[in-house]
Amino acid sequence: MATKMLFNTVVNWFIRQRIDQIQNFIKHPIETQKGVLFSQLYKAENTIYGKKYGFRDINNYQDFSRQVPIVSYEDFEPYIERARRGEKDVIWDGSIRMFAKSSGTTNAKSKFIPISQDSLENCHFKAGKDLVAIYANNHPDNTLFQYKNLRLGGSSELYEDFNTKFGDLSAILIENLPFWVEITTTPSKKTSLMSEWETKLKAIVEEVSKADVSSLTGVPSWMMVLLKKVLEETKMTTISELWPNLEVFFHGGISFVPYREQYKQIIGKSINYYEIYNASEGFFGIQDQSESDEMLLMLDYGIFYEFIPMDKFCSENHQAIPLEEVEVGKNYAMVITTNGGLWRYLIGDTVVFTNKEPYRIKISGRTKHYINVFGEELMINNVETALSKACEKTGAEITDYTGAPVFMSESQGGAHEWIIEFSQKPNEMSLFAQVFDDTLKQLNSDYEAKRYNNMTLNPPIIHCAKPNLFYDWMAHRGKLGGQNKVPRLSNDRSYIDPLLKMNG
Template identity: 75%
Template sequence: MATKALFNTLVNWFIRQRIDQIEHFIKFPVETQEGLLFSQLFHAEETEYGQKYGFSTISNYQDFQRKVPVVCYEDFEPYIEKARQGQKDVIWPGQIKQFAKSSGTTNAKSKYIPITAESLEDCHYKAGKDMVSIYVNNHPQSELFQHKNLRLGGSAETYQDFNTKFGDLSAILIENLPFWVEIINTPNKKISLMSEWESKMKAIITEVRNEDVGSLTGVPSWMMVLLQRTLQETGKQNIGELWPNLEVFFHGGISFKPYKNQYKEIIGKNIRYYEIYNASEGFFGIQDQSGSDEMLLMLDYGIFYEFIPMDQYYSGSREAIPISEVELGKNYAVVISTNGGLWRYLIGDTVRFTSLHPYRIKISGRTKHYINAFGEELMIDNVETALKITCENLDVSISDYTGAPVFMTNSSKGCHEWVFEFTRQPACLNTFSDMFDRTLKTLNSDYEAKRYNDITLRKPIIHVARPNLFYEWMASRGKLGGQNKVPRLSNDRAYIEPLLKLNEL
């Protein structure tokens, strides 16, 4: 009892200290961000990138805007490759030894995001502690520290390459966690770092079914698969029966909206849901109000934020503005400069500000067409390339198409659903579907992982559209004309449902 009391006293002391720091950056957001930027510019001015763009000569934000370009991954990749091959002082002082392998871009199946000691400690781990601090501060009667946290990451295998390591971010985080964090987490590190998903899932269930779980942390789609399988293995009616002390689910990575009712049903009791906004590039936001769908933008994690209004972005502009100039209700592409060595880097997400005092955001989408209902991050570039390869191999021609997710239910897994209007149809639709699916796997590692053994995503559903279906649909929406385009991908079913209904007429 004395040990437990001491632990709670230390935790409460830390929480009070951190809440004071959060309140400080809420009160002084612009000053916090400017101080962070110039500290990092000074830190990196002797790097190759810093010397090329004159970091030492930058004395104000306008200099930074003018001298340092806004880049996407393809622009920045040559510098990342140098760092991956072990070169020192490329984008951040010293040698960067770890890289998070993330989903592919136009030119590559995967991208590699630098993870420095500073970004680990001052961003990712700090955010994990903040997530708990904010929650307990909001709910002082919480018994969170008396029970285990069930964590579920993605692929956890790391690989040695060029004397540096790369792998899933979750593997890097788990490998570097302090020992005291492992005490409150389940499954253990050995199981968490397993790479073969079927074996890993069985091992997780074997361990956690007898644990006293008080919180969940993970991506909603993956966690749903685990919870469903756990109920099957234990014979329990719902998760609340298995873990009566469960009180909160910390979730991120994809939208929670399609899963809300499913979780309410499978858990069988009222718990709290807290959203987090994290990525390989950094940890950006935490829901700071119970029951809200807004997230507090975390301004002291070693990330300097800029924003490009989406109306300008779509016209080809890369002119970014600082946080002091953003407006409520507008969609912005997010640009970051980080203690991980990324400089004015477009992460591909779009956000909308819901509050300016403090700065709170909602994730509004991606800068490109996408499907990310299950963490697969399927981009339009992946799909276009896969279709090109498939059509050429099978002598098929497509005039129009669209794709959308089919969300999980308690009795079925999710999948992607497609409507294709062919001008030259495949001899066998199943052959077309199989090749399209296989090719997508080769182009997108996250899609490949979600399709592995049908764990999260089952095979895609393909519908053949009758002739002129898309033309009639666009006409019904008043969207005929050269400037109006068929939406190729959507993260909800707003487009595909009316198309399917029209196709039945």
């Protein structure tokens, strides 16, 4: 008891300090971001990349945007490879010893994202502390620190190559966590570091079933798999029977919209839900209000943000704008410069600003995960809002889904084809499809125009997936585990065709 009281005292002291700092960057966002940029430039001016692009001569944002190119992973990969092979002062001061292996580039290769000591401590770990600080500040009567946090990461095995380490971001974080975090989390480090997902899942279920859990952290889809396995193992009806002190789920990686109702049912009581926006490249946003799904853009993590309006994204000459020039309600591709050594890097995510005082965002999709074959510019946020509405009207619940175009031919017009796995099927499938289609028209004027009189787009084609189809497909692709995500939208049929074949 004395140890818990001391821990609570330390935590509360930290919370007061950090909330003051967050309020400071909320009041001075542009100054904070300028400070971040010039701190980065100074730190890297003597690197190979810094010398090539004249970091020392950059005196303002205009110089920076003119001298330093916007890059994709493919553009930047040669520099990352040099750093990964142990070369010093390539993209960041000194040597970078850790790289987060992240799958999914246009070349179907793995990406190796540099994780410097600066980004580890001043971005990823700092964000973890901030998440706790923000939550505790919003809920002063919480019991978060008296019980366990259940964390669910991906494959947590680290590998060595060229005297550097690589693996999932979760592996790097677990490997470097301070000892006191191990005391407050479940499963143990030993279990978390298991590599094979099915064996690991069984070990996690056995371990966490005996713990007293007050918070969950993970990707909604994989956490749902775990919670169902826990109920199956313990013979409990709801999670709250097993963990009566459970009070919050910190979730990220994919949209929570399709899972919200399922979590209410499986948990069996009202808890708090806080969204986070993190990736291998950095930690970007934290939901700072309990009743809102907007996220506060975190401005003092050593990340300098720029944004490309999506209506101009496809042009050959990307023109990015700084934070002060963004507009509320507009879709932007995000460009980041980080203390991990990424410079004007296109992360591949799109965001919408919901507020500028302070700067709050929602994730709207991916620059490569959308459907725009017919000029409809369909983004993930449109789709998930429409699916949510269709579920609400028909009593349905969705586990997973993906969508792709049906290309025009001489015998047929274009369409969008969907395969959806339901945990609760709609009471009327035709109504589900109609509500889904009508809501997309309301949300997206380009989609509505293409659907007018079926001139360009026919009504959506929806297939019901057999149980566990997406899980089996991910297993077949070697993509099981908390860091892997089902691709929601594609501009081609590379995902949906294998799924339809497996569905029979």
